[in-house]
Amino acid sequence: MGPGPGNPYPEVMEAFGRPVLGHLDPEFLELLDDLNQRLRQVWRTDNRLTFPVSATGSAGMEACLVNLVRPGDPVVIGVNGLFGARMCEVAERCGAQVVRVDFEWGQPVDPEQLLSAHPEPTLIGVVHAETSTGVRSELEPLGSGKGDALLLVDCVTSLGGIPVEVDAWGVDVAYAGTQKCLGVPPGLAPVTFSDRALERVVERPQSWYLDVNLIAAYVGEGAARAYHHTAPISMLYALHAGLGAILDEGLEAAWARHQACGDELHRRLPELGFELFAAEGYRLPELTTVRVPDSVTDEAAARQRLLADYGIEIGGGLGPVAGQVWRIGCMGHTARMRNVEMLLATLVAVTKE
Amino acid sequence: MGPGPGNPYPEVMEAFGRPVLGHLDPEFLELLDDLNQRLRQVWRTDNRLTFPVSATGSAGMEACLVNLVRPGDPVVIGVNGLFGARMCEVAERCGAQVVRVDFEWGQPVDPEQLLSAHPEPTLIGVVHAETSTGVRSELEPLGSGKGDALLLVDCVTSLGGIPVEVDAWGVDVAYAGTQKCLGVPPGLAPVTFSDRALERVVERPQSWYLDVNLIAAYVGEGAARAYHHTAPISMLYALHAGLGAILDEGLEAAWARHQACGDELHRRLPELGFELFAAEGYRLPELTTVRVPDSVTDEAAARQRLLADYGIEIGGGLGPVAGQVWRIGCMGHTARMRNVEMLLATLVAVTKE
Numbered sequence: 001m002g003p004g005p006g007n008p009y010p011e012v013m014e015a016f017g018r019p020v021l022g023h024l025d026p027e028f029l030e031l032l033d034d035l036n037q038r039l040r041q042v043w044r045t046d047n048r049l050t051f052p053v054s055a056t057g058s059a060g061m062e063a064c065l066v067n068l069v070r071p072g073d074p075v076v077i078g079v080n081g082l083f084g085a086r087m088c089e090v091a092e093r094c095g096a097q098v099v100r101v102d103f104e105w106g107q108p109v110d111p112e113q114l115l116s117a118h119p120e121p122t123l124i125g126v127v128h129a130e131t132s133t134g135v136r137s138e139l140e141p142l143g144s145g146k147g148d149a150l151l152l153v154d155c156v157t158s159l160g161g162i163p164v165e166v167d168a169w170g171v172d173v174a175y176a177g178t179q180k181c182l183g184v185p186p187g188l189a190p191v192t193f194s195d196r197a198l199e200r201v202v203e204r205p206q207s208w209y210l211d212v213n214l215i216a217a218y219v220g221e222g223a224a225r226a227y228h229h230t231a232p233i234s235m236l237y238a239l240h241a242g243l244g245a246i247l248d249e250g251l252e253a254a255w256a257r258h259q260a261c262g263d264e265l266h267r268r269l270p271e272l273g274f275e276l277f278a279a280e281g282y283r284l285p286e287l288t289t290v291r292v293p294d295s296v297t298d299e300a301a302a303r304q305r306l307l308a309d310y311g312i313e314i315g316g317g318l319g320p321v322a323g324q325v326w327r328i329g330c331m332g333h334t335a336r337m338r339n340v341e342m343l344l345a346t347l348v349a350v351t352k353e
Numbered sequence: 354m355g356p357g358p359g360n361p362y363p364e365v366m367e368a369f370g371r372p373v374l375g376h377l378d379p380e381f382l383e384l385l386d387d388l389n390q391r392l393r394q395v396w397r398t399d400n401r402l403t404f405p406v407s408a409t410g411s412a413g414m415e416a417c418l419v420n421l422v423r424p425g426d427p428v429v430i431g432v433n434g435l436f437g438a439r440m441c442e443v444a445e446r447c448g449a450q451v452v453r454v455d456f457e458w459g460q461p462v463d464p465e466q467l468l469s470a471h472p473e474p475t476l477i478g479v480v481h482a483e484t485s486t487g488v489r490s491e492l493e494p495l496g497s498g499k500g501d502a503l504l505l506v507d508c509v510t511s512l513g514g515i516p517v518e519v520d521a522w523g524v525d526v527a528y529a530g531t532q533k534c535l536g537v538p539p540g541l542a543p544v545t546f547s548d549r550a551l552e553r554v555v556e557r558p559q560s561w562y563l564d565v566n567l568i569a570a571y572v573g574e575g576a577a578r579a580y581h582h583t584a585p586i587s588m589l590y591a592l593h594a595g596l597g598a599i600l601d602e603g604l605e606a607a608w609a610r611h612q613a614c615g616d617e618l619h620r621r622l623p624e625l626g627f628e629l630f631a632a633e634g635y636r637l638p639e640l641t642t643v644r645v646p647d648s649v650t651d652e653a654a655a656r657q658r659l660l661a662d663y664g665i666e667i668g669g670g671l672g673p674v675a676g677q678v679w680r681i682g683c684m685g686h687t688a689r690m691r692n693v694e695m696l697l698a699t700l701v702a703v704t705k706e
Contacts (some may be wrong), residue, residue, distance in 0.1 A: 002375050002377075003374070004583065005373050005375060005583065007372075007373065008373055013370060015370070016366070016369035016370065016587065017366060017369070018696040019371075019540045020360065020361055020532075021356060021666075022355050022356075022360050022666045023358070023539070025660070025666060035362065054408055054409050054412075054540070055407055055412060055562065056407050056582050056583050056584075056585055057405075057582070057583065058561070058562055058581075058582040058583075059562045059582070061529070062560065062561055062562045080592070086561070089561055090561045091558065093558075093559050093560070093561055094559075136642055177583065179583055179586075180372075185373045185585070185587040185588075186376070186585050186586055186587050187540060187585035187586075187587065187588050188409070188585065188589075201508035203448075204446065206446050206447075206559045206560075207415065207446070207559075207560060208411070208415055208439070208442055208443045208446055209408065209411055209412045209415045227410050228411075228412075229407050229411040230357065230358065230410065230530065230539040231409075231539065232409055232419055232538070232539050232540035232588070233358060233532075233538050233540075233587075234538040234539075234540065234541050234591070235538075235585070235587075235588060238587070272649060307378070313374075313375045313378060318580070344367075344418070349644060
């Protein structure tokens with residue numbers, strides 16, 4: 001119950017047992033096409049170029065930036081936590097002229113401030129669900145107000161857990177991770193590029209491994225299936241199965257399940273004396289942040305007891321809130337009411353010394 | 354029995370079933386340390402910075418180059434197949450002034466030509482086992498003659514299958530993949546950096562995801578365990594188990610098993626009328642290349658029959674030898690004499706139309 005990885009769906013663990021086919025085997029390519037179609041359903045998009053990058057979530061971030069940012073490009077990035085700051089760092093390494101707009105940790109990004117930060121940005125970047133603070137930011141105003149800029153969104157902790165509407169909200173490019181609300185172990189980074197984004201893709205990005213011009217020739221349905229790199233077969237089986245579990249349940253039902261767990265945590269934790277950290281109205285159901293109670297003198301030791309005595313992991317704070325907050329994940333297969341009850345009971349136990 | 358992925362060791366498939374721990378869980382960190390120690394044994398090195406990059410083999414190539422090449426650096430690269438050419442492409446994207454030294458496909462790299470190609474290269478790059486041709490190149494003369502240059506070696510298809518002696522041969526930096534002779538599905542890229550290489554690491558490489566300065570703070574034993582990216586837990590379990598299987602068998606015994614399978618293929622295929630493609634004396638036991646027999650008018654159809662009728666994959670040719678050669682892999686758990694016999698029998702069947 002940390003900020004990810006969560007527990008994988010049972011179907012995912014079963015999928016790891018499948019025989020390892022070659023990356024050019026027709027049976028595997030059919031599964032890959034099916035996987036990408038499932039991703040489109042979960043992303044709520046018709047984007048043709050929708051596929052999992054063969055690396056973890058942060059490589060998804062880098063894949064988006066490296067393919068869309070040219071040296072000197074003015075890029076506006078909203079920073080209300082660690083992952084917004086990381087986006088600035090990666091964009092700078094692509095040569096961007098980064099316009100960083102900071103917000104208090106625990107607060108959402110203010111779309112108006114982001115939209116007025118630069119007259120003509122080529123790209124506006126924002127984190128939908130900040131894993132470091134448990135805060136959700138609004139995407140719709142950015143999609144409608146972006147003008148000529150591309151809207152890039154980090155959905156690592158939102159995809160599969162709360163509504164993400166790539167097409168309806170005007171998101172041009174987005175990335176996620178598998179180990180959060182998709183209920184799959186870490187290892188892949190689903191991304192989606194709109195046709196509008198594809199028109200602006202860098203011809204020869206500084207990264208060969210993440211070059212979508214080359215990758216598209218392999219992953220695209222009806223593509224030449226030109227070998228680029230060896231696809232991570234077993235992880236792709238796992239993601240295919242995880243998406244299947246979500247779609248079998250129903251995407252809205254999965255969102256509702258995450259919401260119910262989050263609502264219960266947000267209601268009960270204050271009753272038990274814990275102060276919620278994230279701003280009201282913007283709290284993520286899949287990732288709840290609480291201030292470490294004053295009664296706890298050694299917060300790391302309390303988390304260690306939770307792990308050692310009860311086998312439950314929760315996360316500590318990062319950056320400016322290190323030592324001050326705990327992060328409680330309820331993601332993917334972990335988002336079950338029984339886990340909420342177990343967490344509440346054991347958290348009380350380890351904080352009452 | 355294609356050029357990779359091969360079949361994983363049974364222990365590897367079992368390991369996928371392990372519960373997914375967090376990337377900061379002490380139990381997981383212990384496994385990671387143990388994994389890296391196993392990698393050192395297989396690489397035959399004491400290099401402190403030895404770990405698996407969280408992406409596939411080609412990202413290992415990019416990780417090595419992006420951390421060691423500065424814009425304008427003269428970099429000598431031997432090209433006797435597709436993967437040498439790829440190394441040039443990746444080095445160019447890092448800004449290197451690439452001195453490309455070409456050799457005929459099917460022949461090894463000539464160390465003398467490589468060493469005399471530039472008076473003061475910062476790096477010399479070579480592919481140990483060319484997956485596109487089935488050829489092994491000699492590393493020792495490069496290690497002893499490299500002068501002030503760093504020696505970078507692609508061991509994707511050699512590690513675990515034939516002798517690789519990182520320390521004894523003077524290799525400064527090397528990368529591999531998991532899906533060849535290590536008997537693990539694709540998804541990770543083991544790399545090793547000598548202290549000599551570490552002294553020359555770029556301070557802020559263009560890739561954030563592959564920045565070894567940041568990764569070392571997480572993977573190194575005794576490191577701060579500073580979170581960089583979420584480790585791909587399940588794939589790491591798989592690699593840990595695959596390395597365990599190899600070390601339980603004995604690394605030399607695993608080499609001998611690959612050699613025995615290769616020797617048998619190299620002896621029997623000509624008897625059956627197939628012409629071996631790779632230069633004699635430099636043939637890889639784990640990857641055998643043969644010219645497509647004249648009697649076969651449609652080589653792709655023959656491979657398709659092998660797959661459809663017998664469930665056996667072999668690889669076609671790449672680049673200048675596309676349509677002209679077949680690539681037969683005998684790697685990891687696939688390197689068993691029963692598979693050699695099965696392949697020979699079925700290959701005869703599908704080529705006699």
